[in-house]
Amino acid sequence: MKIYGVALLAFCFLAGKFLGTLLGKLIDVNGDVGGVGFAMLLLISINAWVNKKGGLEIGTKEGILFWSGMYIPIIIAMASTQNVKAALTGGPVALVAGTIVTLSAFFIVPVLSKIGKEQIKTDDHE
Amino acid sequence: MTMNEMINQLIGKNGLLFAFLFVGIIMWVSFKISATLFNKKIPGVALAVSIGLSLAFLGDKKGIADLSLFSGMAFFGGSMLRDFAVVATAMGADVNKIKSAGLAGVLSLFVGVFWSFSIGVLCAYLLGYTDPASLATIGAGACTYIVGPVTGSALGVSSEIIAISIATGVVKTIVATVGTPLFAKYIQLNNPKAAIVFGGLIGTTSGVTAGLAATDPKLVPYGALTATFYTGLGCLLCPSLFYFVLRLLLNG
Numbered sequence: 001m002k003i004y005g006v007a008l009l010a011f012c013f014l015a016g017k018f019l020g021t022l023l024g025k026l027i028d029v030n031g032d033v034g035g036v037g038f039a040m041l042l043l044i045s046i047n048a049w050v051n052k053k054g055g056l057e058i059g060t061k062e063g064i065l066f067w068s069g070m071y072i073p074i075i076i077a078m079a080s081t082q083n084v085k086a087a088l089t090g091g092p093v094a095l096v097a098g099t100i101v102t103l104s105a106f107f108i109v110p111v112l113s114k115i116g117k118e119q120i121k122t123d124d125h126e
Numbered sequence: 127m128t129m130n131e132m133i134n135q136l137i138g139k140n141g142l143l144f145a146f147l148f149v150g151i152i153m154w155v156s157f158k159i160s161a162t163l164f165n166k167k168i169p170g171v172a173l174a175v176s177i178g179l180s181l182a183f184l185g186d187k188k189g190i191a192d193l194s195l196f197s198g199m200a201f202f203g204g205s206m207l208r209d210f211a212v213v214a215t216a217m218g219a220d221v222n223k224i225k226s227a228g229l230a231g232v233l234s235l236f237v238g239v240f241w242s243f244s245i246g247v248l249c250a251y252l253l254g255y256t257d258p259a260s261l262a263t264i265g266a267g268a269c270t271y272i273v274g275p276v277t278g279s280a281l282g283v284s285s286e287i288i289a290i291s292i293a294t295g296v297v298k299t300i301v302a303t304v305g306t307p308l309f310a311k312y313i314q315l316n317n318p319k320a321a322i323v324f325g326g327l328i329g330t331t332s333g334v335t336a337g338l339a340a341t342d343p344k345l346v347p348y349g350a351l352t353a354t355f356y357t358g359l360g361c362l363l364c365p366s367l368f369y370f371v372l373r374l375l376l377n378g
Contacts, residue, residue, distance in 0.1 A: 013213050020280065020366075027370055032280045036209050037362025040216035044358075048221050067214035071272075072171055073149045074211050077203030078275060079178030080196075081189040082289035093264065094290050097249035098297025101242045101268040103305060105327045108237060109313040112327070113320045116229040 005056070005063020012043040134195065141198025149202065152177055167340060169332040172299040175271060179293060187285065205279040212272055212361065219354055227322050231352050234326030239360050242268045242329070243368050246294065258373040260287045264294060265372075266364035270330045271295025273360035280365040299333035306337025315341060318348040325349035329356030 020035025027033065043064075050056050056064075087094075127135075137144045156177055157170035164173075185192030191200035201207070224232065246268025247261045255261050259281040267274025267290065274291025306324075310316065315324055325334045325348065334353040338345045 009210065009214055013210055016213065017209075023366065029281070029369070029373075031282050032365070033369070034362050034366030035280060036212055036276050037358060037366070039209075039213040040219075040358045040361065043213060043216045044219055044221060047217060061217070064214050064217045067211050068217050070207075071211040071215055072174070073146075073153060074203055074208050075272065076149050076152055076174050076178040077145055077199045078208055079175050079203070079271075079289075079292050080181040081185075081191040081200045081203045082179070082182050082292065083187050083285035084179055084182040084189060084289045084293075085186060086284075086286035087289035087293065090286065090290055091253060093250055093253045093255070094267075094293035094297055096253065097246045097264060097268050098294045099301050100249055101245045101294075102298045102301040102328065102333075103309075104245060105238060105241055106305065106309050106313050108234075108241065108327055109315055109320055109324050112230050112234050112237065112323045113314065113317075114230075115233060 001057075001059050002063035002066070005060040005065075006067070007063075008046070008060065009043065009064050009067060012039045012046065015039065016042055137195055138197075141196075142201055143198070145196070145198035145202040148196065148199070152181075167336070168300065168303060169336040171332040172296055172303065172336075175292065175296050175299075179289070179296070182289070189285075205275075209276060209279075212276060212357070216358055219358065223351060224355060227326070227352050228319070230319065231322040231326055234323040235329075235352055235355055235359055238327035238329050238356060239269055239363055240368075241327070242298075243360075243364055247372060256376070258369065258376050259283050261376075262364060262369040262372055263287050263291045265368070266360060267291025267294035268298060269295070269360040269364060270357050271299070272357050273364055276361045277365040277369070281369065295330065298328075299330045299336075302328050302330055302333030303336040303340070306333075307340040310341045315345070318345065321345035321348035322352050326352035326356065329353050329360070331357070 016039025017032055017035040019038045020032035024031050024033040153174050156174035160166055160170035160173050182189030184190050188200055190196045243265040247265035250261050250264040260283050263278035263283045266277035271292045274295050275288050278288040278291055314320055328334050331353045334349045335346050338349045
């Protein structure tokens, strides 16, 4: 049933947020520290564990996948409800940071590609 | 009751549902523009997020949600549903697959998140931002336009900083899309292993897949393999370890 998937997702979410808030208290940050990351790790682990026993039921999976598919639309709604006018007065930081970060990262590609001997096995590349 | 009043009342009572319809239309328009005007060279997702950011100019502090007709957008795009959907994307991450990415692939993920965050923080610092939470949010936005807002709301920064972090992530997606085919030959991005490393370093899934598609469509699945894990890793590291270290560095 789809609600099982949504419920499982909600469990992972709340447990992750709880861990994040707890960690925030420990390091004296008033907020949730890495909660979403913990929740994702939890969902990945539960999913991997259940997969060994035959995997989640299709309906359950669909309950989670629906929310995964809503991710981009939610990001768009989020973008449209920010204080962009104030952000713009902050100057060109988004343009500068976004461009420099991406272009500089390009040039780490050849460095890291040399690491590890294993070549990727492919059918369509010789 | 005039027709106008009737519509306003109907939408006022069903704000969230109207937001579903409205975002659906934005996405449909964006993907159409992406396919017809840009020949899919600029990803529909990046266009849609840009349109979203532009629509926010219609309002003030809460963007378009300041207009009563669009108040449902604030709940739809609020942090609860956003974080819920972000966690749900972990369903697509198959742990067994990361093994096929090899050492270089896994390393590229950590280097990629660390590099984007650090350079993003550095840029923001040089442009006048000094408090650790704002810096971390902009640095996280330099990872992807998801990691930024997730980090920002976890650390409780203002909407203005979150908007900057989203914009930073959108710029990254567009630079990756346009820049990848231009730089590919200079960075030996012509084989699956380089594509796996590339996906882990850049991480913004729509930018990585669009950029690789424009370079060599055969490379797309390899880049996507690592990029899938990037946002999750960013959401884990940026608001915790990275923010903590940043705060230590700034407060001496």
